[in-house]
Every structure is written in C-alpha cells, then in structure tokens.
Amino acid sequence: MxxxxxxxxxxxxxxxxxxxxxxxxxxxxxxxxxxxxxxxxxxxxxxxxxxxxxxxxxxxxxxxxxxxxxxxxxxxxxxxxxxxxxxxxxxxxxxxxxxxxPQLSESVAVWAATNAFGENDYANAEQFSKKLLATAPQNRIGLNLLPASQFALQKFTEAQQNFAKAEAAGVLLPQFASFAEAAPEYAQFWAQEQATRQKQASMNLPRVVFKTTKGDVTLELFEEEAPNAVANMITLVESGFYDGVKFHRVIPNFMAQGGDPNSKNDDPTDDGRGGPGYAIDSEFNNPGARKHFRGTLSAANSGPNTAGSQFFLTHLPTPHLNGKHTVYGRVIEGQEVVDSLQIGDEIQNAEVVSKRNHQYTVKKNSNG
The missing domain is CATH 1.20.1270 (Substrate Binding Domain Of Dnak; Chain:A; Domain 2)
Incomplete structure (x- = not known):
C-alpha cells in the first residue's frame, strides 16, 4: 500500500x-x-x-x-x-x-471497542463493549457499540434489547438508529433465512471461490431466488472476467465492492464505471428474494435493471438495501477475509467449484 x-x-x-x-x-x-x-x-x-x-x-x-x-x-x-x-x-x-x-479501565475499553468495531471485528467489539459497561454502565460508546456489534453478528434479539437500553438512556447514536429500528423485523428475517438455508443445504447450489490477495472467499449462489444473477456470475467467472479485478470501493462497517474491469488499469478515476458491456434485470422483487445479512453477495447497480458485473460483499446486515439490490449469494467461508479487504486488494483468480448440470445462459436487457 x-x-x-x-x-x-x-x-x-x-x-x-x-x-x-x-x-x-x-x-x-x-x-x-x-x-x-x-x-x-x-x-x-x-x-x-x-x-x-x-x-x-x-x-x-x-x-x-x-x-x-x-x-x-x-x-x-x-x-x-x-x-x-x-x-x-x-x-x-x-x-x-x-x-x-478480565477488567479494563473506561478509556482502554472505549479505545478497544471502537477500534475493533472500526475493523469489522464485531465479536471482539461485543466483548470489549461488555467490559466497558461493566466498568462504566452508562458509557455512551458502550451502550451503542454493544447492540451494534450484536446486530452485525446477527444476534438480533439481544441487539433489540440493548438498543432499547441506549434509547431509554437517551444516548442512541444517529448512525445506529436504523439498526435499532430494523432489529425486531430482522429477527424474523433471520429465522426465515436460517430455515431457507437448512432447506437448501442439499440442493447443490453453485459455489464460486475468489482467491484474493488477502485469502480465499467461498461463495454459495442463490440460484433458486436469483437465477439470472447467478448465471451472470458463473458465466463471467468461467470466462476469466474477474481475474485481476480489484476491490475499488471498501467502506468499513458496510461492504467491499468489486467486479469493475476498469480497476485493472492504472487510472483510479474510472473505477466504479465499468462493466461487462451489458446489463441484467433486477431480481430483488422475485418471490422469496433474500435479504441483506452479514456476508451477503449482492449486485451493485445504478438503479433498477442496471446491474452488470459489479458486486459487493457485506460486513454486516444492511436493511436499507433490501428491495434495491439483488441478493444472489453469501459467504460460506472467508468472512474474515472480506472483513480485512482494502481498496486495491485483488481477485487473483475466480473459479466455479460446483454448479448444477445445466447450461447457464444470461438474459441481458437493453440498458447495457
């Protein structure tokens, strides 16, 4: 770097x-x-x-x-x-x-919890926040980072309870208000998601591996709910499209975005503007469309029916993206790699490691 x-x-x-x-x-x-x-x-x-x-x-x-x-x-x-x-x-x-x-001073606990959360290390952020609140029960940072970390870890019931404590104390930070609002509904979404994962465990869903400069990320693709986005990913991976592509946009506590072929050149000003030369229709309104959780693979777009090759991988649940971006996969191995990605990290090689026994044909639209 x-x-x-x-x-x-x-x-x-x-x-x-x-x-x-x-x-x-x-x-x-x-x-x-x-x-x-x-x-x-x-x-x-x-x-x-x-x-x-x-x-x-x-x-x-x-x-x-x-x-x-x-x-x-x-x-x-x-x-x-x-x-x-x-x-x-x-x-x-x-x-x-x-x-x-076993115990930390308030200043060290605030520092540790804040830094862990900033590095997408939500498990440690949760533990440091608990130590902080054990020392200083009314600390504003602890009252916010504890439920925020739990929301990131998909402990939605605990997050809801602890966000309520922050709200009752009058210290809920604006950046976490949307998490607090979404937590009750996300507890239901998470139960549905877990049931879907269990149901589909034996359905031979396609898998892709990104070998990045930080390590391997294995993705399971949601062919049942987003078949065209999955066909697009498989087709691009098998063509070598993603080999050498960099992650050009990374926002901690949000996501890492890649898939732009422009990121291969030496001009950073055109990153985020490239694609495969075509677009595909959105599938976020399909029956059973999946929600955004931690480790979600979702299609980047500039509006409905404009997705191409760009995608993002989430660090935590992102309620505001539901119904706006097509969720078509999830990280099943390597979330710690996703959490560590920086701008400029590269997909050195992408490989389809399993898929169903049929042809994958991409349905393109006129927006490309």
Missing amino acids: RFSFQPRSRRLLTAALLAVCVAGLPAPTAFAQGNLDAQLEAIRARETALDEKVVELQTQYRDADEARKKQIEAEGEQLFKDFQTNVVQQRNALMTAAQAA
Missing part, C-alpha cells in the same frame, strides 16, 4: 492504521494490568506526533517543486513504514492484552 501526501484528511495516519491488516503479527509480551492505560497514552502520543508530521509535509507538498515533492513522498513512505512496524504492532499488542484482561 503506497502512502500518499495528496491533500485528503488530517487523520491520514489514523486512517492508514485502520486499513492495515493486523493478522499474522507475532504474539506480544503480556502487559501488566495497571500498565494498559500507560500503553494507550504512549500509542496516542506517537499517533499524534506522526499525524502532525503528515500535516506538515502535506502543507509543504502543496507549494513544493518537483524535486522537493519526490523527497516528501520518500519521507512519507518512511513514515508509513514506521507506522506499520511500530504503532500497528503496539496497537495490536494492546488489543491482545485487553482481550485477556
């Missing part, structure tokens, strides 16, 4: 940190319980110092000549390396220590 000094935000290093995959780092030395707060303050001080240096270099970059710009870019690359090798490992070590600690 290349670090850029083009003006974007004042929290570039923090954003970069959240984008770094921390899997595979060596196990840290255990922290003493009383030392966790000191470790957190040290990490924050280092983040602040690095961030201030980034802002300084950004300011210089705007007025620099070409020679100086190259120097600044080199300094930025070194800063980013330092950030990865020092701050990231320190943060990961503190997160691991916080997981092992």
Whole structure:
C-alpha cells in the first residue's frame, strides 16, 4: 500500500492504521494490568506526533517543486513504514492484552471497542463493549457499540434489547438508529433465512471461490431466488472476467465492492464505471428474494435493471438495501477475509467449484 501526501484528511495516519491488516503479527509480551492505560497514552502520543508530521509535509507538498515533492513522498513512505512496524504492532499488542484482561479501565475499553468495531471485528467489539459497561454502565460508546456489534453478528434479539437500553438512556447514536429500528423485523428475517438455508443445504447450489490477495472467499449462489444473477456470475467467472479485478470501493462497517474491469488499469478515476458491456434485470422483487445479512453477495447497480458485473460483499446486515439490490449469494467461508479487504486488494483468480448440470445462459436487457 503506497502512502500518499495528496491533500485528503488530517487523520491520514489514523486512517492508514485502520486499513492495515493486523493478522499474522507475532504474539506480544503480556502487559501488566495497571500498565494498559500507560500503553494507550504512549500509542496516542506517537499517533499524534506522526499525524502532525503528515500535516506538515502535506502543507509543504502543496507549494513544493518537483524535486522537493519526490523527497516528501520518500519521507512519507518512511513514515508509513514506521507506522506499520511500530504503532500497528503496539496497537495490536494492546488489543491482545485487553482481550485477556478480565477488567479494563473506561478509556482502554472505549479505545478497544471502537477500534475493533472500526475493523469489522464485531465479536471482539461485543466483548470489549461488555467490559466497558461493566466498568462504566452508562458509557455512551458502550451502550451503542454493544447492540451494534450484536446486530452485525446477527444476534438480533439481544441487539433489540440493548438498543432499547441506549434509547431509554437517551444516548442512541444517529448512525445506529436504523439498526435499532430494523432489529425486531430482522429477527424474523433471520429465522426465515436460517430455515431457507437448512432447506437448501442439499440442493447443490453453485459455489464460486475468489482467491484474493488477502485469502480465499467461498461463495454459495442463490440460484433458486436469483437465477439470472447467478448465471451472470458463473458465466463471467468461467470466462476469466474477474481475474485481476480489484476491490475499488471498501467502506468499513458496510461492504467491499468489486467486479469493475476498469480497476485493472492504472487510472483510479474510472473505477466504479465499468462493466461487462451489458446489463441484467433486477431480481430483488422475485418471490422469496433474500435479504441483506452479514456476508451477503449482492449486485451493485445504478438503479433498477442496471446491474452488470459489479458486486459487493457485506460486513454486516444492511436493511436499507433490501428491495434495491439483488441478493444472489453469501459467504460460506472467508468472512474474515472480506472483513480485512482494502481498496486495491485483488481477485487473483475466480473459479466455479460446483454448479448444477445445466447450461447457464444470461438474459441481458437493453440498458447495457
């Protein structure tokens, strides 16, 4: 990942940190319980110092000549390396220590829960939120992140109960209001979804594997509810269309989007605009159309009947997309890979590993 000094935000290093995959780092030395707060303050001080240096270099970059710009870019690359090798490992070590600690101070628990949630690590976000509320029962962050994490993990009944506590305390955050509203209905949707999965377990649904730069993702395709979207995916995969395509749009706590052939070139400005040269009709109004849950494979579009090759994989349930995007599969292995994807990560190879014994023909419309 290349670090850029083009003006974007004042929290570039923090954003970069959240984008770094921390899997595979060596196990840290255990922290003493009383030392966790000191470790957190040290990490924050280092983040602040690095961030201030980034802002300084950004300011210089705007007025620099070409020679100086190259120097600044080199300094930025070194800063980013330092950030990865020092701050990231320190943060990961503190997160691991916080997981092992039976109790946490309010500040460490807030930090740990917030960072876990921001990295789509909902299981740890839930546990850190519980530790936070054990220490500070009225903490606003804990009262919100506990049910939000449970909603992401599809524990909808628990989420509903804990969102009610946040609402009763008058601290429900606006970004989670839609989750709180959807939780009761999603408990019903989830029961229906589980019944459908059980019913279809022996129906030989097609499967596709994406071999990405972060690991393998195995998808089960919903041929019963979205046969044309499935035919489209199988046809494109078997043609090699997705090989080398990058994930061009990734939004934490939402989804990772890919499937645009334009992402293969060196021009990021055209990412998100490409497709296979045709469009297919939407199937989100088909009988039994599936809802958006964690790990859903859904068709990206710019309106009804405009889907092509682009798709997205969800980090958590997305109620606002139901009835607007065709759900045509789900992640059955590799959700942790989906959670770790960043912009620029690549599908190195896509393969149909199983399908039904009939021809898959795509029905195209006139919108392509």
